[in-house]
Amino acid sequence: MSIQNNKLTKDQYEANFADIHPPYESITAAKVDANRCLFCYDAPCMKSCPTSIDVPKFIKQIATENIKGSAKTILSSNIMGAGCSKVCPVEKLCEGACVYNLLEEEPIPIAKLQRYSTEQAMKNNWKLFERKNSPSGVRGKVAIVGAGPAGLSCAHSLSKEGVDVTIYEKESKGGGLMTYGIAAYKVTPQFCEDEVNYILSIGGIEVNYNQELGKDISLAELKKNYDAVYLGIGVGVARQLEIPGEKLDGVADAISFIYDLRSKGYSSIPVGDKVAVIGMGMTAIDAATQAKRLGAKEVTMVYRRTEAEKPCTQHELDIAMLDGCEIIWLATPKKLKGSQGKVKQLVCSKMKLGEPDASGRRSPVDTGETFTLDVDMVIKAAGQVPFEKLVKKYKLDNKNGKLTIDKNCATNIKGVFAGGDAVNGGKEVVDAVQAGKDGALAILKYLNLSQA
Numbered sequence: 411m412s413i414q415n416n417k418l419t420k421d422q423y424e425a426n427f428a429d430i431h432p433p434y435e436s437i438t439a440a441k442v443d444a445n446r447c448l449f450c451y452d453a454p455c456m457k458s459c460p461t462s463i464d465v466p467k468f469i470k471q472i473a474t475e476n477i478k479g480s481a482k483t484i485l486s487s488n489i490m491g492a493g494c495s496k497v498c499p500v501e502k503l504c505e506g507a508c509v510y511n512l513l514e515e516e517p518i519p520i521a522k523l524q525r526y527s528t529e530q531a532m533k534n535n536w537k538l539f540e541r542k543n544s545p546s547g548v549r550g551k552v553a554i555v556g557a558g559p560a561g562l563s564c565a566h567s568l569s570k571e572g573v574d575v576t577i578y579e580k581e582s583k584g585g586g587l588m589t590y591g592i593a594a595y596k597v598t599p600q601f602c603e604d605e606v607n608y609i610l611s612i613g614g615i616e617v618n619y620n621q622e623l624g625k626d627i628s629l630a631e632l633k634k635n636y637d638a639v640y641l642g643i644g645v646g647v648a649r650q651l652e653i654p655g656e657k658l659d660g661v662a663d664a665i666s667f668i669y670d671l672r673s674k675g676y677s678s679i680p681v682g683d684k685v686a687v688i689g690m691g692m693t694a695i696d697a698a699t700q701a702k703r704l705g706a707k708e709v710t711m712v713y714r715r716t717e718a719e720k721p722c723t724q725h726e727l728d729i730a731m732l733d734g735c736e737i738i739w740l741a742t743p744k745k746l747k748g749s750q751g752k753v754k755q756l757v758c759s760k761m762k763l764g765e766p767d768a769s770g771r772r773s774p775v776d777t778g779e780t781f782t783l784d785v786d787m788v789i790k791a792a793g794q795v796p797f798e799k800l801v802k803k804y805k806l807d808n809k810n811g812k813l814t815i816d817k818n819c820a821t822n823i824k825g826v827f828a829g830g831d832a833v834n835g836g837k838e839v840v841d842a843v844q845a846g847k848d849g850a851l852a853i854l855k856y857l858n859l860s861q862a
């Protein structure tokens with residue numbers, strides 16, 4: 411057993427990380443699907459989209475070959491509509507709500523159609539939005555912390571209204587979770603960079619990279635230099651397992667594993683032969699499938715509840731199973747054993763389901779029985795914890811590190827607003843985009859620039 415990089419050839423890496431959802435090859439193919447749409451009144455697909463994209467309208471525009479109009483319909487509601495078409499769990503959102511499901515027929519491939527229009531917009535650099543001009547000059551200055559989906563969405567909405575925005579981003583690239591935390595076969599690093607550049611092309615948004623709140627910049631400085639501040643800082647720190655052996659070589663956290671894979675390239679990422687992944691959320695699935703695609707011989711996912719309580723979607727689970735990942739339900743890590751500093755075994759407790767917890771899901775209870783897996787790598791994907799220290803340092807109201815905001819997206823500090831994962835603890839990209847829009851509206855109101 412060994413952990414090493416470069417397990418595959420260049421061609422094998424390229425094949426394993428190729429786009430999982432190939433796009434339409436022609437407008438004719440897109441029109442065939444668009445013409446199946448029933449253009450429902452009060453469309454359930456639109457209602458189930460957190461950003462309320464007018465789905466029947468943009469599909470109709472594709473059917474009539476108005477691709478530019480279609481892209482504008484999508485991006486007016488969701489400026490990250492291109493990325494969301496690749497990463498949204500559409501089976502539980504728009505496509506899951508499509509009326510064709512009730513007829514027991516295939517739903518309209520909304521995401522694929524959305525991808526078609528938005529990629530055309532990016533490829534052709536269509537200028538679909540303009541900044542509002544003010545006869546008296548700039549309409550306010552806002553600082554945004556975090557160039558992830560919430561920050562970018564907030565920045566774009568403010569810029570459209572003529573507000574000057576400066577984003578402070580701790581990484582060297584924008585996009586947040588889209589750029590650093592999602593499997594490369596869903597969305598490539600290059601696509602993410604192109605999408606960020608497309609969003610910024612509206613103008614009026616400056617991004618200062620490698621600038622971390624609490625280290626390179628302070629909240630007091632931002633408050634002093636800007637009319638308002640929006641915190642879209644996300645969640646970042648990986649939850650620890652708090653079990654013996656966690657510091658052994660070969661034990662990694664999923665976010666760092668995926669981050670490295672996307673920022674350093676596939677061939678330079680060491681992966682084991684026998685990999686265990688702890689957790690069953692989207693990040694766990696992305697880590698497991700990518701470990702397999704990097705050349706791991708065996709990947710076993712360990713989850714403390716049953717399939718009925720899994721946090722990932724069935725579609726994601728299917729990807730892991732098709733990739734050959736093994737799943738062990740009702741098990742939780744108890745101890746990691748090693749030799750010469752390297753992880754060799756994962757001891758798990760067998761669980762059973764008890765009473766429902768606060769989330770309404772039945773809680774796992776330790777049965778007292780254990781089993782052992784031989785491993786040479788363990789990837790922890792047991793969730794992320796909010797930036798509790800940072801939030802406390804600035805005396806921002808919070809619940810266990812998650813920022814508390816009122817109905818106007820305002821924190822307890824005057825002029826400081828927040829949204830996205832930093833508030834909700836980690837939801838979908840599309841939820842963060844909507845949070846950014848809500849934050850921008852609240853800031854416009856605060857600056858007396860609201861049209862409402």
Ligand code: SF4
Pocket residue numbers: 446447448449450453454455456465466469507508509510518520
């Ligand atoms: Fe079209 Fe399905 Fe939406 Fe109806 S529910 S408008 S058929 S995509």
